[in-house]
Amino acid sequence: MSIGSSLAEARRAAGLTVGQLSARTRIREALIHAIERDDFSLCGGDFYARGHVRNISKVIGLDPEAMVHSYDELHGGVPLPVRAASVFQAEKPIKIRESRSPNWTTAMAVALGIIVIFGVVKMMGGTDETPTADVRPGAPSASSKGAADAARKAASLSAAKQGDLIVLQAKATRSSWLDVKDAVGHKIFSGTLEEGKTSVWQAKRGMRVSFSDGGAVSLQLNGKDIGAPGPSGEAVSRSYGNPTP
Structure with a gap:
């Protein structure tokens, strides 16, 4: 039959x-x-x-x-499931330099050193006028400001680069068939996600996912809960991030 x-x-x-x-x-x-x-x-x-x-x-x-x-x-058999690791290799980990607060102890030590040097020069017969260093509590030195600005700039650039990475987590409330591809169409996963199981995939720029049952899975995108991709019992296809048309 x-x-x-x-x-x-x-x-x-x-x-x-x-x-x-x-x-x-x-x-x-x-x-x-x-x-x-x-x-x-x-x-x-x-x-x-x-x-x-x-x-x-x-x-x-x-x-x-x-x-x-x-x-x-x-109809020719079902394609074997493909592990995400076999088609996607993440680029080298991005190290984000933490922005450190200026070193006030060093700034104060430099200022006191300047005062001591000019005091010695005056005692040895130098000029009558004693230059004073403008040291205000809580005010960073020019060099400390530069270091802090550079650290903040590096952190911003690294965060922007990391923003291209799409991380999608799917948890099956009941068994469902999924097909996951990256932004350029490379297959990341294809197979049945069993009830109660959770899988996580990641790709640069974005990914496309087809669901045989839109209400059978609960999703998180980059750590944010976005719920089910569609109505229960309905096959749907969704794009996340910015996949190539």
Whole structure:
């Protein structure tokens, strides 16, 4: 029995019309009719077809993974999951120089040294006028200001460079198929994220992610919680950062 026939028979056995199944899965009725005729051309590709087969199977009481496996066997097999480390190598770690406060002890020591030198010169018959150093408590010397400004500038440049890095964390509230690519289309991950599992991916400038079930995962982008990428049971595709068109 074909995949479409199996889905149609299970739907009727569950006492559901196509309209009722559409309401529960949020899949268009026309698309369900096509799938039950083994016509997957309207799905938009194997990735979305797997997602629809999985969601329909859950509602009508079939084993979702078994049905997806049957689909893969009839359509050339599923690509093996790719580890992020095999396609993405981060650049050398960016060392951010910490901005240090001016060294007031050194500034005071230099000023006192100047006063002592001119005092000795006066005692040895130098000029009657004793130059005084302008030392104000809490005021940094010119050299200390320069060092602090340079440190702040270096930290800003490093932070800007680090801002190109996109870090995406996905936690599965139920098992879901994901396909993750970097900004230029290199595959970072493709496979099933099991219920309760968490994965973290990172890429320069941005990444694109396709989800077979938009409500099955919870996301964090660069440490900020951004919630689910889409409605429950709906296959969606999202971009994060600035991926190349």
